[in-house]
Amino acid sequence: MAAVLAGLTLTSCAGGPFSAPAAFEVDPVYLDPELSGSVEQLRPITDFCGDRPIKVALADGVGDNAFRKTARAEFEDEAAKCPNLEVLPYADGQNNPQKAISDIKALVALGVDALVVFPDAGPALIPTLREAFEAGVAVVPYTASPGGTPGVDYTTFVGHNTVTDGAKWAEWVCNALGPKGGNAIFLGGTPGNAQSLSEIHGIEDELATNPDCRNVTLLNDPGAPIDTGWNPAQTQRVVSGLLAKYPKIDAVITDSGDSSLGGIRAFLQAGRPLPVWTANDNNGFACAYVENKPKQPQFQIVAVTSRTWIIRLALRKAVAAAQDIPEPEPDIVNVPIVMNSLDPDLAPTCDPDLPASAVTSSQLSTDKLAEIYR
Template sequence: MKRKQDIHMLTTRKTFGAVLATAALFALTACSTGSLSSDAPAAESGSEASGDITVGTVGVQADIQDISAFCGDEDITVALADGFGGNSWRKITRALFEAEAAKCPNITKVLYTDAQGDTQKAISDINSLVAQGVDVIVTFVDGGEALLPTIQKATEAGVSVVPFVGSPGGEPGVDYVDFVSEDIATYGKNLAEWTIETMGGEGNLVMLGGIAGNSYSQAVYDGVMSAVEANPGITLLNEDGPVATDWEPGKTQQVVAGLITKYGDIDGIVADYGGGSVGGIRAFEAAGKPLPVWSANDSNEFACLWYEYKDAQPTYQIATESSRNWVVVAALHKGLAATNGLPNDEPSTYNLEIIEDSTDPDKMPTCEPDLPADAILSSGLTVDQLTELFK
């Protein structure tokens, strides 16, 4: 099968030994940001991975191409190895991955694994997929660097591995095909800057993350910190890192209730999951506390709740950036191109902008009451697909 691509894999293995000594330095950089930032040298010039896969370029969602350019001709098995599949974002992303894979007639099997937030299970899942002869593994690495040795072994076995959103560290183009994500630190900084400005530059701020220790939330936190450091009137209450919520509304409600009890006044929140933020909003309501300025990624219920409370609480404002489930599409494309020895010049890193802003008449939050609360309108799925998914 073409997944072996002996010539391309030999090229990768030859370069692997030469760069191994410096890979640790790149790993530190990758883990500190979760993605290449827009001003990194690789992001400006790009580099070539095995099979002419560009690595490190920056672009926007419109730069994602049609999958037909990467399908190839021979039968292929692809897999989505999820580090945690227990919330709506992950379910939507899985559905989008499967819908995209279905467009290639030669993809004969699509597999899915859910590590349930357990790093050891994530390692076992990838090893099992390799043993089953999977050609492409797209993976959300919640376990960070702990997954890197397993991913390196899968790459050496001839599997095209593409982590997305959650970084395993290491070096894209060497340890795996590429890492695909938004510019995570900039995502956090943009939302924090909006939140701080809307707070009037003063008050107590909290940053809500997901599973404890995951690299994605830490990268968002780093971006938030850069905005906080430029605003001396802001006190970041969680100085030791993102507040763990497991990206679940119920857990978020419990955690935020605890924060309200501990700190009393919270004036602003930046969250890396809008779907989980709805639980936090309920915690403020239950405590009888004013809702803070709140920014996150988009979620139908997050927008709808703003419309519910905005009249009674005119200082409550929200902003969102895209939940960017669609980056899984670019990750699949890169994996297919590498397996088939085809070129792929789609971006590795995607710049996001604020798409909803309750203070801007041109970007008002979008609430679709006929869609499920968990729907993500920017996900890449159609309204019909979202309705079917959440039946």
Template sequence: MDRSTLNRPSRREVLALGAGAALGIAGLGVLGAGRALAGAIENATITAVGDMVSGAKYKKDGPYRVGFSNGFSGNTWRTMCVTAVKNEAAKHPDLAEFTIVDGQGDITKQVNDIETLISQQVDAILCIPNSGTAVAPALKEATKEGIVTVPFNLPVEGEDWVTYCGTDPSNKGRALGDWLAKALDGKGRIVALGGIPGNSYTAAAWAGAQEAFKGTGIEVLAFKDAYWEEDRAKVVMADLIAAYPQIDGVWCDGGQVGAGAMKALLAANRPLVPVTGDDYNGLLKLYLAEKDKQPKFDIGLMSEPTWESVIALRAALDLLRGKDVPRQQIIQPQLITKDNVAQYVKPDLPDGVFVDTDLSDEELKTIFG
């Protein structure tokens, strides 16, 4: 079984929360590569972008009710993201109810989920959109109703939301494109694999990569959706291998997809090639297992923290308590290459783990069994 699909959260979860100690976002700094990901949140670099959002506008007395519209739960990044935010929610005594709804990858369902949360008069809505365009009107409606709207991880079209947090997918995609072009000495034929169809993260990242390829000798043979799932990526890549006798590199915005692509090359007895992705443990483990046998194999990876959900919830609660927060909090991803991969890999944990996490190894073992 593909562990990237284990432990999916239920379609709808409502957590009744008890007492606990609230945590802030203090002590942010630069994470040294030698320390790997110990204290991931506390040591992260998070940049405030735009004007501060006034907490006075949203301040109200608790206890609070917060909803989280998760666009889909089809991989272990989402599982870890949901686990992290549940852990955080339990630490806030003034958070009485935390509702999680799963859009199941369906754009219409997610919009309906958000409208349901609005009708329930929650105080804040967190959201990872399936489509940053499709959810924009619903988030606009919620914002007009005075609800604190916090999209995170995937960008949302327009400006009708309260505060955002996440990495910058456009910059990440461009950086990964730059890395791949350099790894190929500025020329070669590549394929590109993305996430779920129509998602705003892949769209922004791929646009950034295409900018990086301009003026180089990189030829893009094909771009395909691979749903951020390793098994799907293997099937998609197998078709590309059959169609193209020469593939010199693979651009991916997700590590599961990168791992699936490399395993498809292995199955076809084709040499492994430079690949991009994120902090998916399976890709890190695969690189260390194959690098000595595959002279062209190389990795250029940028993490996508599973604790973005924690920052999103803290931002929502800060505003409800009357504290100002940045309009955007942009998280600096960790760069993982052949030079430091040994500091990040978790060899004793499943492939489905994403290593830029605030969850302990013990918690991860519990999640993945």
């Protein structure tokens, strides 16, 4: 992973169905060590509630997957710790950039003071975020950077280092496949989202610079995640098409344990051996491993935390800014691997009392996790 932060402009001339934008530059926020930190540096929201009653809101670009459902519950759980916060109605952009823009404008019209946004539409949202910020709203996009400039277009950006996530996954895949290598695919989320674009940069850089990866071939067009919408049903359709196209897929790199379940179903229905697989943690992903491993010894998995709890940090940043309280927590949190079938200390475990979509590394209680999916 040594070279993962070098050469940060990624270009693509490929014209295939999964082409990346003509040029994508990794957001420099991921490169600034002064913005990064660990989970040990995080603080309770009660340090930042303030005294003034304020309105808070969450605007999602798309809300129909396990990550967003869990993150929404974490947002509401965190807000409930401050008695002076009023939570405005949740906004689901339904994977429609124009609706996402309209949602943000509507929340501003409702008098929101602190707004957390998952900017699936990327840079297309910048004018709307800037308009809200200039109107006096504390605006904090999280997880997928929309670009733009903190302090000019919005208050700050909160997330985890998606570039190094990609590099971690690629490094693990190369070790899992061993010297023989093999063919790998990377499944991203919604079209054009910065999270998946940053992750594939880390993947490609690791594959290009790590000697252990010399025999691993990424089948994606250069710089282009294969879009799945982070939706299990869509992922199943996409992977079924890829299996028809490629007779040999040895590794699947994804950034979603939930959507991975659709991909695993596609392999099983096609009668193809399950490959080594990366994701973010998810109870169903762990259960799929436990269920299939006895019959498929080649099947191995790894997962970083799904970090749905980072939305809590985004809310704290937004509330502190709205209350004019200094907020010293890191903007970018380095997240750990929480599940690794090749490491006995991190062996995947299936919780039969939780639904498949449950994000087990969340900060919600077991009862609240189960309630989300009832």
